[in-house]
Amino acid sequence: MLWYRFWLETRARFLTSLATVTIFCGVFVYHAEGLLRPQWKSGFNRLLFINQQFLVIMWILACVLLGMGGIVREKAVGTSSLTLSLPVRRATVLGVRVGVGLAEAIVLGVVPWLTVFVISAWAGMPISITQVGSYIVLLTGGGLVYFAMAVLVSSLVVGEYTAPAVAFGVVLLSVLVFDNWIPRFNAWRLVTGDFSIDRKTFLLGKHLPWPGILASLAVAALMVLASMLVVERREF
Amino acid sequence: MTNEAVILTQGLTKSYGNREAVRALNLSVGRNRITAFLGRNGAGKSTTIKVLLGMVRATAGGGTVLGKQITDKKANLDTRRRVAYVAEDKPLYGYMTVEQTISFARSFYSDWRTNVERQLLRDYELPTRQKIKQLSKGMRTKLALLLAFARRPELLILDEPSDGLDPVGIENLLQTLVAQSADGVTVFFSSHQIAEVERVADHVCILEKGGLVVDAPLDELRQSYRRIDLVFPFPAPEREFRISGVERIRTSGHQMSVLASRNAEALVERAHCLNAVSVEVAPVGLREIFLETVKEN
Numbered sequence: 397m398l399w400y401r402f403w404l405e406t407r408a409r410f411l412t413s414l415a416t417v418t419i420f421c422g423v424f425v426y427h428a429e430g431l432l433r434p435q436w437k438s439g440f441n442r443l444l445f446i447n448q449q450f451l452v453i454m455w456i457l458a459c460v461l462l463g464m465g466g467i468v469r470e471k472a473v474g475t476s477s478l479t480l481s482l483p484v485r486r487a488t489v490l491g492v493r494v495g496v497g498l499a500e501a502i503v504l505g506v507v508p509w510l511t512v513f514v515i516s517a518w519a520g521m522p523i524s525i526t527q528v529g530s531y532i533v534l535l536t537g538g539g540l541v542y543f544a545m546a547v548l549v550s551s552l553v554v555g556e557y558t559a560p561a562v563a564f565g566v567v568l569l570s571v572l573v574f575d576n577w578i579p580r581f582n583a584w585r586l587v588t589g590d591f592s593i594d595r596k597t598f599l600l601g602k603h604l605p606w607p608g609i610l611a612s613l614a615v616a617a618l619m620v621l622a623s624m625l626v627v628e629r630r631e632f
Numbered sequence: 633m634t635n636e637a638v639i640l641t642q643g644l645t646k647s648y649g650n651r652e653a654v655r656a657l658n659l660s661v662g663r664n665r666i667t668a669f670l671g672r673n674g675a676g677k678s679t680t681i682k683v684l685l686g687m688v689r690a691t692a693g694g695g696t697v698l699g700k701q702i703t704d705k706k707a708n709l710d711t712r713r714r715v716a717y718v719a720e721d722k723p724l725y726g727y728m729t730v731e732q733t734i735s736f737a738r739s740f741y742s743d744w745r746t747n748v749e750r751q752l753l754r755d756y757e758l759p760t761r762q763k764i765k766q767l768s769k770g771m772r773t774k775l776a777l778l779l780a781f782a783r784r785p786e787l788l789i790l791d792e793p794s795d796g797l798d799p800v801g802i803e804n805l806l807q808t809l810v811a812q813s814a815d816g817v818t819v820f821f822s823s824h825q826i827a828e829v830e831r832v833a834d835h836v837c838i839l840e841k842g843g844l845v846v847d848a849p850l851d852e853l854r855q856s857y858r859r860i861d862l863v864f865p866f867p868a869p870e871r872e873f874r875i876s877g878v879e880r881i882r883t884s885g886h887q888m889s890v891l892a893s894r895n896a897e898a899l900v901e902r903a904h905c906l907n908a909v910s911v912e913v914a915p916v917g918l919r920e921i922f923l924e925t926v927k928e929n
Contacts, residue, residue: 400732401728404725405727474721476687477682477719481712481715483709631689632682
């Protein structure tokens with residue numbers, strides 16, 4: 397029942413984010429598509445790439461919000477003693493929360509792109525499912541590190557509003573720092589497709605940057621593990 | 633009733649920085665008893681309970697709950713299966729409905745009694761479809777109590793269980809506590825409502841500044857504590873009455889009031905020897921014992 401509890405806790409945030417992101421992508425692609433005729437082929441591919449840029453911003457914001465919560469936040473809102481009195485390990489509570497959040501983050505990445513796929517086909521300009529799949533893999537595979545970062549921040553920072561503020565700050569800071577100093581390792585660019593896009597055709601390359609995606613997933617896993625250790629040791 | 637301790641602590645200490653919230657606490661809560669845990673705000677009652685349940689770590693000392701070490705994480709998990717706990721602020725998830733909260737809690741415990749759950753839902757008149765955040769404080773307290781009483785725990789730990797309840801609710805709660813105890817459940821509860829404690833408790837522990845200052849059966853307290861009001865034909869000789877068992881002396885001119893936890897007879901005899909013109913001995917209620925104890929400390 398822990399999963400059900402976390403679904404109830406996050407469903408408003410999740411459904412609002414899902415509706416916002418999906419409607420935005422659908423409207424953006426549908427309307428811009430009309431504007432770009434008749435050179436739609438490369439123009440439309442470019443449009444999809446731009447769509448991914450906007451989607452990344454919204455998806456990461458949503459992921460940070462979904463990553464908020466947990467026992468540390470509960471301490472701020474006064475429900476931690478109920479959770480801690482349950483016969484469940486703290487790590488299990490966090491694990492289930494992360495599991496529910498991961499599932500929601502993936503759905504948040506898949507549904508908007510499937511909407512774009514369906515709208516394009518319906519408008520007579522079908523796009524390759526491979527391109528759609530690649531964008532989804534980049535978004536969810538490379539971007540889950542932001543969700544994990546939000547989980548870690550919410551395990552370290554107490555306060556209902558302080559934690560999301562710090563998390564958004566860390567995202568911004570990490571993007572700026574990586575972009576200026578070590579752009580090759582900038583997860584933001586990995587997720588947007590900057591590292592894999594062909595600048596002439598605006599199509600994603602056949603070979604996705606798997607080392608980068610796997611490294612990003614590994615860092616995400618480490619962050620979740622660190623969060624578990626923090627929560628296990630923390631006093632409430 | 634057996635003397636086996638369900639809760640046992642030895643030198644339990646919990647510090648936050650330089651402040652000792654719990655100070656070398658040696659607590660023993662007997663099985664099948666109703667033990668009241670009294671103390672002023674900030675005396676360390678809630679902290680003690682949190683340490684017992686493994687929510688916070690003890691700085692020094694240790695203890696057992698239901699025979700399991702409180703510092704052992706695995707054992708602590710088992711303890712939480714066997715203990716029902718109602719926290720002071722009655723924490724419940726605001727986004728759940730009453731029905732969802734009950735289903736959620738039920739899923740964790742194999743000792744859940746659906747018939748009791750239904751009965752309490754009726755008795756407490758809880759609106760099952762209403763969200764927790766829309767409930768009044770009293771309703772939240774009732775739901776928190778339902779979650780504890782619907783189980784068959786070995787130990788019930790209640791932190792201010794009557795908080796927010798109306799007189800009818802309090803009466804029902806007290807009856808339930810007695811019934812639970814009769815059913816073999818050990819009850820350990822903290823309260824600021826001394827009148828409630830006096831009605832149901834078998835044993836009283838008073839905590840002051842993190843230390844245990846009273847630990848005795850309620851009947852023993854009632855029998856041993858006496859207030860002796862004395863009038864002398866000359867200024868009251870306070871120093872003559874400072875003997876073992878005297879908790880507090882108040883003098884005003886020729887009058888003197890002595891609160892004694894024992895040796896009341898010796899004090900009366902001494903008063904007669906000192907030619908007291910009036911000697912009145914009266915039993916003392918728990919409220920006075922509590923107030924004098926915490927004031928004294």
